[in-house]
Amino acid sequence: MDVAEFRKRGKEMVDYIADYLENIEKRQVYPDVEPGYLRALIPDRAPDEPETFEDVVKDIERVIMPGVTHWHSPYFYAYFPSANSFPALLADMLSGGIGCIGFSWAASPACTELETVVLDWLGKMLKLPEEFLAGTEGKGGGVIQGTASEASLVALLAARARIVKRVKADHPEWTEVDIMNKLVAYASNQAHSSVERAGLIGGIKMKKLPTDSKFSVRGEALRNAIEEDKAAGLIPFFLCATLGTTPSCAFDCITELGPICNIEGIWMHIDAAYAGSAFICPEFRPLLYGIEFADSFNFNPHKWMLVNFDCSAMWVKKRADVIGAFKMDPLYLKHDHQESGLVTDYRHWQIPLGRRFRSLKLWFVLRMYGLRGLQQHIRKQVALAKEFESFLLADERFEICAEVVLGLVCFRLKGSNELNETLLKNINSARRIHLVPCQLGGVFVLRLAVCARTTESRHIHEAWTHISRLASEVLAENRP
């Protein structure tokens, strides 16, 4: 394909995407395919000779679309939102066109510098403490990770390196592994599975802390764990606190946890993957009180801030802590400016070496929506969740299972887990809307997350009417 054909086909693709997103409601939100459906639809090997763009494009509707779960359909209420906006799509096209790999400053200065500056912008929108910003003389700063999982892992590894160094100073006779054997990290029993996985990867004991009736980790739970572990000769060194848990959007009490961590020399990382975007609204900013005690903070603009995946924003107070955990400097990656103290080489901040020019997406979105536009998006989606909550509150067959703080509603039919499992199964089998469940204190719960950017009040009404009707059917069938 030459550049002239790319001009033609690129424009056709823009129209295809525009058509897809404009008419997404007409597609069934969750596919009917069975496992293995795709293999039978395409040859079993790549062609020897080139095919045309037409050959490929006609297979999008024949092969791909029948197996797509449409995350941007207003009938999609599963998991958490995955952002999608036109400014982000345009920026991502540009990022692909430039196609630089920004592992060091020299590998493309603009790629590194825009990221640092735009993360300062974003930090200011969230009113993060000054120490998290890079500025021109700060010791902190932000980085775009691929996912919150990677951010948790990077924080844990940085904390591990810091504590190993600290303990080794007091006990030079202990090996690194001796020390690792004594380390213990903490997270909520509601924390995302990736946090537990970070411990597994890093070879670290990760203990789950109990939560209160609001699924929140309180200071006392942490204090008890620390006492018990210290008495057993262990070294508590890391806490991953969650603001907006995946099951129920619960908030760990960081105003209580933070001071304990600071006194004990424990690294506090905050994972606000979903909820973080809301903190740009003054009315939700109090949810972030206590951030001043944290060593690192992360949220995903690719969830709720209209920046397409992947864009997970992470800040640290002391970037030297992160860099120190990973730094490797082979000659082929060295460059003139790196020891000047003025440049950031993001390869030292992350698990992979290579990285796309992802800050363009953030830059386009922040500018073309403005703070106001993004606040409107958050507020609208919270209002839709509240609207759905109001339907539930008015129907005595249902109960709300966790406080509706942002765009997630956890609910169930009063009654057994089996009843609710049947309801969910029927909802998903009907294919009108798509939900996933969670477990809260041993109870099977349905989660409705307001996801698509184009979800409107009428969709919420429709979802409610549908759920209510299926609930009546389930209840009728299960009448004793």
Added chain:
Amino acid sequence: MDVAEFRKRGKEMVDYIADYLENIEKRQVYPDVEPGYLRALIPDRAPDEPETFEDVVKDIERVIMPGVTHWHSPYFYAYFPSANSFPALLADMLSGGIGCIGFSWAASPACTELETVVLDWLGKMLKLPEEFLAGTEGKGGGVIQGTASEASLVALLAARARIVKRVKADHPEWTEVDIMNKLVAYASNQAHSSVERAGLIGGIKMKKLPTDSKFSVRGEALRNAIEEDKAAGLIPFFLCATLGTTPSCAFDCITELGPICNIEGIWMHIDAAYAGSAFICPEFRPLLYGIEFADSFNFNPHKWMLVNFDCSAMWVKKRADVIGAFKMDPLYLKHDHQESGLVTDYRHWQIPLGRRFRSLKLWFVLRMYGLRGLQQHIRKQVALAKEFESFLLADERFEICAEVVLGLVCFRLKGSNELNETLLKNINSARRIHLVPCQLGGVFVLRLAVCARTTESRHIHEAWTHISRLASEVLAENRP
């Protein structure tokens, strides 16, 4: 921005990208900016109110382009190639538009299934042993990782989990950390820094093996290390062999290393990040002899197979080994089909949870180039490297520092490291072409990697004439 404006702006962006790539030769390949240049060019905070697309777009040339290192310029010869092709750009646009997050089969069946099938295609193109393919009943299979660094880490963690389980069966009294303390992994002293980093992350001792005169790890080096380590009570469990090292494109001798690993129960991972693409050509396929001994294999189509970053293809013989190292199953990620044995949930195969629909890029590229087109691309770039080598061979001032097997030429002026450092500095300061150095056996060496898809013989001529002239100047200045 509404969908109508997206149609318009998207088409403008396609033209901008087409113009950029069509005229990239006219841009200076390496930027003149100093660290910190960008911050002064844009406001210090995000706007409150939305800006227009015009506002943003005019800043691409004003703010971004002056700081871009142009990886797709035919004057770019640094690092290794980063792929960029029109079919991949089109597929990436589509991937962004669909915007699904394919962490499980249910999250978008097409995203998972296309990946499995297309990696079978690619495996067949490389003539990987049958065991690496998923097929309908295979125990192996492929996955797209973000980078080769992640692939090495995943392989190391899978190997760690396998050996811990194995050792624990014999020594139930040892803790996991006791066992980790005894583990030792190996890689070439020429291996990529990310391999050493994988050891660091996984809390594993990683030993660098010496290489022979061709910078290749031989069986004897591994055998010596194993004997020594076993005598010291350690447990060798993992070897990362490299095919096509970053400094000099050297090849570890896997036909010697493989059988040793198999006998000793050591997991052999092969990192062929750059060179792997060449194995689709029958004449280069012998470089992969010995693959049958490996447990896992990885290469980056995003380097040399015209698939834009990120797309790092990894295969394992036993997918259960990888899945077992990571599996976490919270209720909100469970789905009906997952226990059927028929589906793949790629979240268990990788470090992050979320993942883009990256297989579309591979699918578009394999189909629109065909095997033949991709072979042509590889052969053309190898021929260009050979052409550059021939200029060096004809000029007695220069020496070739490593066999030119694929698209990388390692060379230097006969003489001191300082002389060559000056030459490189002058080359990069002149900004006509861009190179990076490496170190081979303590010697400072210049690397010329044929990178851009559009590099032609005339560019190689030009690069040579330029280097030759600068060499004359340096030699004149340094005449005793």
